[in-house]
Amino acid sequence: MPKLTLGGGTRLHYQQIGTGPDLVLIHGLTGNLAVWHLKIIPMLSSRFRTLTYDLRGHGYSDVTPNGYSCDQMASDLLELLDALALDRPALVGHSFGADISLYFALNHPERVSEVIAIEPALPAMIHLRSREEWEGWDYWVEILENSGHPVPPERRTDVDYLFRASLEVPKKWGPLNGLPRNPKPFLRLIDETAVATEYEEIGSLTLERIPAISTPVILMYAAQSAFLGTHDYLLEHLPHARSIILPRTELGHFGPLEQPEAVAEHIAESLSDLELAAEAVGD
Numbered sequence: 001m002p003k004l005t006l007g008g009g010t011r012l013h014y015q016q017i018g019t020g021p022d023l024v025l026i027h028g029l030t031g032n033l034a035v036w037h038l039k040i041i042p043m044l045s046s047r048f049r050t051l052t053y054d055l056r057g058h059g060y061s062d063v064t065p066n067g068y069s070c071d072q073m074a075s076d077l078l079e080l081l082d083a084l085a086l087d088r089p090a091l092v093g094h095s096f097g098a099d100i101s102l103y104f105a106l107n108h109p110e111r112v113s114e115v116i117a118i119e120p121a122l123p124a125m126i127h128l129r130s131r132e133e134w135e136g137w138d139y140w141v142e143i144l145e146n147s148g149h150p151v152p153p154e155r156r157t158d159v160d161y162l163f164r165a166s167l168e169v170p171k172k173w174g175p176l177n178g179l180p181r182n183p184k185p186f187l188r189l190i191d192e193t194a195v196a197t198e199y200e201e202i203g204s205l206t207l208e209r210i211p212a213i214s215t216p217v218i219l220m221y222a223a224q225s226a227f228l229g230t231h232d233y234l235l236e237h238l239p240h241a242r243s244i245i246l247p248r249t250e251l252g253h254f255g256p257l258e259q260p261e262a263v264a265e266h267i268a269e270s271l272s273d274l275e276l277a278a279e280a281v282g283d
Contacts, residue, residue, distance in 0.1 A: 001013060001060060002014055002015070002016075003060070003061075004079075004080060004083050004084070006076060006079045006080075007079060008067075010056055010061070010062045010064055010067070010076070011061060011062045012053050012054065012055075012056065012061045012062075012076065012080060013033070013053060013054045013059055013060035013061045014033070014051060014052065014053035014054070014080065014084075015033060015037070015051070015052050015053070016049065016050070016051050016084070017041060017045045017049075017050050017052075018041075018044065018045030018046065018047070018048055018049045018050045019045075019046075019048075019049055020046075020047050020048045020049055021048055021049070021089075021090070021271075022048070022049050022051065022086050022087075022088075022089035022090070023044065023048040023049065023050050023051070023089060023090050023091075023092065023267075023271070024050075024051045024052075024053075024077070024081070024086070024089045024090070024091050024092070025040070025041075025050060025051070025052050025091075025092045025093075025097075026053075026055070026077070026091065026092070026093040026094070026097030026098075026100055026101060027052075027054075027055065027058070027094060027096075027097050028093075028094045028095030028096045028097050028098075029095060029096040029195070029199060030058070030186050030189065031058065031094075031095075031097075032054050032058050032059030032060075033052035033053055033054050033059060034059070035094065035256050035257060036050075036052045036256065037052065038257070038260065039260035039261065039264065040256060040260050040263060040264045040267075043260075043261070043264035043265075043268075044264055044267065044268060047268060048271075051080075051084065051086065051089070053080060055073060055076070055096075055097075055100075056068070056073070056076060057189050057193055057195060058185075058189070063188060063189065063192070063193060064193065065192070065193055065194065066193065066194040066198060067198070068193065068194060068195040068198040068199050069198045069199065069201040069203055070096075070099050070100050070103040070123065070199070070201070070203055070205065071103060071107075071201070071203040071204055072198075073096075073100045073103070074100055074103040074104040074107055074108070077100065077104055078104070078108055078111065081111060087111070088110070088111060088112060088113045089112065089113065090112070090113050090114040090115070090116070090271055091104065091105070091112055091114070091115045091116070092115075092116040092118070092267055093115070093116075093117055093118065093120070094118040094119060094254075094255070094256050095118070095119050095120070095121065095253065096121075096199060097118075098117035098118050098119060098120035098121075099120050099121060099122050099123070099205075101115045101116075101117055101120075102115060102117055102120060102122070102205060102213060102217070103203070103204060103205050105213050105214075105215040105217070106204060106205050106209060106212060106213050107204060109213075109214050109215055112215055113215075113216075114215065114216050114217075114218070114270075114271060115215055115216070115217045115218070116217075116218040116220060116266075116267055116270055116271075117217055117218065117219055117220065117234075118220040118221075118255055118256065118263065119220070119221055119222070119225060119227055119253050119255065120219070120227070120230060120234070121227050121230055122205065122230060122234075123199070123200045123201060123202045123203070123205075124202045124205060124206055124207045124210070125207075125229070125230045125233065126200060128227075128229045128230060129226070129227070132156075132157055134226065135226050136226030136227070137156055137157050139226050139252065139253075140162050140166075141156055141162070143166075143169070144162065144165050144166065144169065147169045147170075149165050149168060149169065151165065160190075160196070163186075163190070164183075164187075164190075167181055167183040167186055167187070168180075168181075168183075169181070172257070207237075210233075210234065210237045210238060211237050211238070211239055213238055213239070213240075214239065214240065215240065216240045216241075217234075217238050217240060217241040217242075218241070218242060218243075218244060218266075218270045219231055219234055219235055219238075219241055219242070219243045219244070220243075220244045220245075220246060220255065220263070220266060221243070221244075221245060221246065222245070222246045222247070222248065222249055222252040222253065222255055222258075223245055223246065223247060223248040223252075224248045224249075224252045225252045225253060226252065226253065227253070231243065244266050244270070246259060246262055246263070246266075247259065247262070
């Protein structure tokens with residue numbers, strides 16, 4: 001279980017597998033690197049040298065009292081790449097991991113070749129999902145109620161309540177599908193750290209700075225994603241972006257787990273297209 005100690009003493013757990021161009025995959029909030037290893041890494045490791053890691057506070061990485069903003073997470077990633085001597089890898093991020101990837105591309109464009117952002121939400125776009133009529137509330141409540149956890153009307157937009165209720169829903173993917181979750185690591189993260197407020201800090205990637213991202217970006221969202229408003233804004237304002245819309249699924253937001261084969265295929269195809277485009281420009 002390899003770990004790397006950052007300059008401030010925080011230890012990050014990581015895994016490096018495969019051969020070929022470097023590809024870094026970044027999981028979302030309350031996830032861990034296993035998200036990628038269930039199906040996606042086995043499909044990519046014959047072509048890429050893949051790096052996955054647990055964000056601080058997640059998996060086997062250290063839990064710190066603070067340090068959960070996208071800017072700090074991007075700094076953690078830079079230290080990890082420096083320590084492992086990775087120059088310009090492609091980045092694949094899901095949800096919060098996609099946000100981190102875009103922050104990294106803004107602040108360190110010379111250190112990333114491409115970004116594949118799966119369902120980014122971005123702190124700067126929080127106004128889209130803080131409305132009571134945001135469709136994401138309906139999706140979340142429906143999942144809980146279909147799992148036997150009715151939600152009182154007054155709690156329908158209560159993030160803390162919905163998250164804690166979600167911990168009672170059995171696992172949905174992988175070899176532990178159907179088994180109960182262990183809520184302790186997640187409750188520790190929420191109750192004992194500043195993650196609940198810091199992950200929403202806008203920091204360096206304001207709406208005005210989105211067009212400053214010069215790195216090629218692939219946006220990947222599900223057809224019924226609750227974050228399509230963010231997709232539309234990013235597609236319009238990122239200077240080098242194109243879009244992939246995944247098929248409709250039960251939950252929508254969790255493409256790497258719900259439809260990993262499609263996600264892995266699109267990752268491989270997208271990186272091939274970007275590599276060919278770069279070669280054509282060089283010619």
